[in-house]
Amino acid sequence: MKYAIIAAGEGSRLAQEGISLPKPLVKINGETMIDRLIRIFQSNKAEEIIIIVNALNLITEQHVRKLMETKNGCNIRLVVKSTPSSMHSFSEIAPYLTGENLCLTTVDTIFHEEEFEEYIQAFESSSCDGMMAVTDFIDDESPLYVEVDNQMIITDFVDVKGPNSRFISGGIYALTDRCLKTLDRCMKEGQSRMRNFQRGLIADKCHLIARPFSKILDVDHAGDIQKAEGFLNS
Template sequence: YIIVNEEMPEVADYLRSRQTDSAPQLRLTVRSTAGSMESFRELARSMDRTRPFCLLTVDSIFRPEEFREFIARFEADPEADGYMAVTSYVADEKPLYVATGPENDITGFLDHPLPDTRYISGGIYALRPEAFGLLDDCAAAGKTRMRDYQRSLVAAGMRLKAWPFSKIIDADHSSDLREAEIFLSKENQS
């Protein structure tokens, strides 16, 4: 399930052009939204609400092997309600800081770091189906920001684990693209 901004029709066209009979079927929505939580709500209308899912809310550049490990650990951990990708690499103008306990259990999502805060959100979430209900609750309460949704997960007592990635780049500005190119070229060399 992919949502694409209406102002970028070439992205939707590109995704459609990449669709083949042998690839998993893309379910593409073209719609502009006010933010990540609204985009998630739009996608959730079509998603199977009985299954765990992974949501990426940013144009993320990261190491594929770290993502594979993130998914594998989430799938192997029936006690966790969700895994959140985090990184200590900060290059975002308004990062969401992630407070954690000794076992990397998430204790809060913060606009400003506390002295012992090590991570920021990477915009990658693996969650169990119960998370859909909290999305609906947030919308009904008039909340519109993804960070408010994340905070509601903690407030509801969901057990969320922070899973560190070495680096996640949110490629939302032209300067991020150059940084991502350098990061990827170093990855290809190793």
């Protein structure tokens, strides 16, 4: 199974709030967010980890390249490219993800490792096209609500909470490479947000299952660092 990390954002909100480090190198409990994801992915049998970083973020690029020179970095592939959105970043690394099951997330996604391991095992033993990590913990400025039926099959992704949408998307996507066809279509249509890719999967009749996590946090603001550490230590 291949894993991918989108780390191509500018981290402008953190910078405005006094965090000088690029977002991927911000530490949670003494470990950079990008190193944490790499470690977790490697412990879940990563064949290869594809990482995309912003071309303007030389410090992060140097950090990853240095890691690639070590034994722990031998299965990392680095792509350096400035992109306008996460979906564009996904599209840039998609050629390296074909022919394999894959798991994709952004660099600032914080979750419990045990829940992630169970999630990957559940996906690998399923026959679905995609398994989306979801949570009923909502601490997001613009959540994407996930509508499910009584078997946790995803029926829609919506911007406004409805009667069948007590979960929101956690931003962790385990997918078969069939889903890359939807990504290609969305890009050709000029779509630019991951939520539109997810809606595209529904439109293309992909079989998607929601997998609940207790909490999933994003580190968008300086105050989120302490929240993330408190969550992981709880």
